[in-house]
Amino acid sequence: xxxxxxxxxxxxxxxxxxxxxxxxxxxxxxxxxxxxxxxxxxxxxxxxxxxxxxxxxxxxxxxxxxxxxxxxxxxxxxxxxxxxxxxxxxxxxxxxxxxxxxxxxxxxxxxxxxxxxxxxxxxxxxxxxxxxxxxxxxxxxxxxxxxxxxxxxxxxxxxxxxxxxxxxxxxxxxxxxxxxxxxxxxxxxxxxxxxxxxxxxxxxxxxxxxxxxxxxxxxxxxxxxxxxxxxxxxxxxxxxxxxxxxxxxxxxxxxxxxxxxxxxxxxxxxxxxxxxxxxxxxxxxxxxxxxxxxxxxxxxxxxxxxxxxxxxxxxxxxxxxxxxxxxxxxxxxxxxxxxxxxxxxxxxxxxxxxxxxxxxxxxxxxxxxxxxxxxxxxxxxxxxxxxxxxxxxxxxxxxxxxxxxxxxxxxxxxxxxxxxxxxxxxxxxxxxxxxxxxxxxxxxxxxxxxxxxxxxxxxxxxxxxxxxxxx
Numbered sequence: 001x002x003x004x005x006x007x008x009x010x011x012x013x014x015x016x017x018x019x020x021x022x023x024x025x026x027x028x029x030x031x032x033x034x035x036x037x038x039x040x041x042x043x044x045x046x047x048x049x050x051x052x053x054x055x056x057x058x059x060x061x062x063x064x065x066x067x068x069x070x071x072x073x074x075x076x077x078x079x080x081x082x083x084x085x086x087x088x089x090x091x092x093x094x095x096x097x098x099x100x101x102x103x104x105x106x107x108x109x110x111x112x113x114x115x116x117x118x119x120x121x122x123x124x125x126x127x128x129x130x131x132x133x134x135x136x137x138x139x140x141x142x143x144x145x146x147x148x149x150x151x152x153x154x155x156x157x158x159x160x161x162x163x164x165x166x167x168x169x170x171x172x173x174x175x176x177x178x179x180x181x182x183x184x185x186x187x188x189x190x191x192x193x194x195x196x197x198x199x200x201x202x203x204x205x206x207x208x209x210x211x212x213x214x215x216x217x218x219x220x221x222x223x224x225x226x227x228x229x230x231x232x233x234x235x236x237x238x239x240x241x242x243x244x245x246x247x248x249x250x251x252x253x254x255x256x257x258x259x260x261x262x263x264x265x266x267x268x269x270x271x272x273x274x275x276x277x278x279x280x281x282x283x284x285x286x287x288x289x290x291x292x293x294x295x296x297x298x299x300x301x302x303x304x305x306x307x308x309x310x311x312x313x314x315x316x317x318x319x320x321x322x323x324x325x326x327x328x329x330x331x332x333x334x335x336x337x338x339x340x341x342x343x344x345x346x347x348x349x350x351x352x353x354x355x356x357x358x359x360x361x362x363x364x365x366x367x368x369x370x371x372x373x374x375x376x377x378x379x380x381x382x383x384x385x386x387x388x389x390x391x392x393x394x395x396x397x398x399x400x401x402x403x404x405x406x407x408x409x410x411x412x413x414x415x416x417x418x419x420x421x422x423x424x425x426x427x428x429x430x431x432x433x434x435x436x437x438x439x440x441x442x443x444x445x446x447x448x449x450x451x452x453x454x455x456x457x458x459x460x461x462x463x464x465x466x467x468x469x470x471x
Contacts, residue, residue: 001153002098004029006069006080009044012097013071013090015082029068032094032153034146041066045079046087048146055087088145092180095149099181102155102162108302109181113166113174113212114189114225115205116346117291118143119320120283121189122165125295127316132304133160139319141340143167145176152181161302168208169198178215185301186212186240187223187294191230192345193379198371206230213238221301223294226251243301245293253297255279255289263326264356270296270310277310282317284324284336285353287346322454324353327461332439334359337457338446342369344379350446351390360440361393365429365456367447368401377404384408384420394436395420398429399451426456433460 006027010017030042036058039045045062047055047070056077059070063078070079071087071094084090103109110129112122119141126137136155142148143165155162164181168174191206199205213222213234220240225231227246235242245253255268256276266281266289281288292313299309318324322340329335334357338350347369355362364387372379384405387395395414397405406420414420423429437443437460445457 001029001031002101002156004098006082008097009069009094010082012094013082013084014093015071015084015090018069018080018082027068032091032150034150036061036065039065039067041068043067044069044071044082046071046091047073048087049073091149092145092176095152096180098155099152099162102157102159103182105157107155107159107162108185109162109164109183110185110187110298110302111164111166111178111181111183111212111215112187112189112294112298113168113209114187114231115192115209116343116349117189117287117294118165118167119340120288120318120323121187121291121294122163123319124283124288124292124313124316125187125298126161126163127319128295128299128304128309128312129161129163129302131308131312132299132302134158135161135163137161137163139321141165141167141320145173148177149180166212168211171199171204171208172211174208174211175215178212182215182217183212183220184217185221185223185298186216186238187298188212188231188234189225189290189294190228190345193343193372193375198373200373202230206234210234210237213240216240221298223297223301225290225294227290243297245290245297247289251293253293253300255293258286258289260286260356262358264353266292270306270313272296272300272306272309275306277307278314279310280314282315284318284326285349286356287349287353322457324350325457329461333437333460334442335457335460336442336444337454337461338444339452339454339457341449342367342446343372343448344369344383347383347446348386348390350444351387351392354442354444355391357442359442360438361442362391363394363396363433363437363441363443364392365396365398365433365443365445365453366402366405367398367451367453370401370448370450376401380404381408381411384410384414385412388412388414388420393419396429396432397422398447398453398456399423399425401451402447426453426459429456430459 045067059077218239226244258268325337381404385408409420447453
């Protein structure tokens with residue numbers, strides 16, 4: 001973060017400067033955090049009142065750890081208080097002020113959105129751009145009104161590239177994030193079923209995702225997935241130059257000759273205007289080709305050459321946890337932990353990746369997909385049928401929300417209770433898998449985040465697991 005005086009912070013967030021801010025040694029902010037356990041000397045502690053924890057209860061701990069001030073909704077306490085009505089909104093205003101200052105220099109900001117693949121694409125792009133200059137692109141999904149400002153604030157005057165993931169749970173959310181940090185390059189990956197229960201329709205999802213390209217200046221670049229009609233249809237919504245990606249021959253940045261190795265990692269030729277270069281991805285699944293193309297187009301728009309991009313993509317690895325983490329146990333069972341989140345599209349992509357891996361049996365341990373609204377029952381049944389069609393040998397549905405998976409699988413020919421099994425919870429799934437897994441099995445573990453199946457994957461691996469290809 002660039003160092004700011006407390007007076008500058010107060011001006012940015014719209015708060016008065018506390019008298020204590022004038023004392024020597026207390027008036028410079030060099031970092032921002034919401035976690036009292038992570039506070040360091042010089043930090044501004046942002047007190048956020050959540051559903052279970054109120055940051056205002058941890059002001060003493062923040063002060064003891066070296067915080068110089070707190071952003072709060074009420075005066076008083078052991079730290080100089082910058083008092084605002086809404087600390088999350090104020091955090092956004094602070095990040096916007098910092099971004100405007102950094103954007104006056106050489107900073108290139110890239111925003112990424114889509115129903116699925118945002119974090120994987122962000123991780124690929126961050127590593128690619130990192131070969132060309134100092135890059136801020138933290139692991140994980142910092143894609144909301146808290147995470148995105150914190151990402152912006154972690155940049156400093158030496159940062160050349162800032163990669164931002166942008167999520168949305170309603171119309172106007174991405175526009176609000178773009179107001180914090182307007183991108184120079186905007187990437188839209190896809191429009192799918194994630195959060196369909198909140199948006200109501202795929203068209204509404206597209207309306208929200210397209211706010212990213214609407215925010216671009218005429219000098220910017222919109223990177224649009226030509227293989228997704230709703231994304232391709234966003235082109236008229238932007239003033240910026242449009243670059244398309246995909247498998248089609250008319251895409252500006254495309255992949256040809258896609259193949260998969262025995263670990264389900266894609267190889268292809270990256271075709272960019274006037275150039276062709278080989279790419280050998282280190283991440284698992286053919287669905288990563290689309291993510292890699294979007295990352296490539298964004299990096300080229302940011303000034304990299306296609307040759308440099310292809311080389312960097314071939315070296316990039318998975319950075320964020322619980323996204324196609326492939327680990328081989330000592331007994332020869334391979335666990336694929338993709339349990340960070342799930343929607344119908346990402347479930348099918350994960351199934352395709354696993355069924356492309358050599359195995360004695362392919363086992364899919366799946367929990368429910370949240371936020372699908374009235375379509376939830378039908379989507380779970382459809383996914384059960386798709387799992388059978390993809391070649392899954394054993395489907396284990398975890399929890400009542402996933403019961404439709406077994407119904408769909410049995411309708412497609414699976415044997416209920418034998419090759420399609422419903423279990424009530426994670427403990428029951430662990431017990432079943434302990435009894436039935438044999439060397440050579442490949443096990444996919446995936447569900448919506450609220451189901452916490454990453455713990456089941458950890459249980460299956462145990463403390464002595466060793467990472468294999470793609471881990």
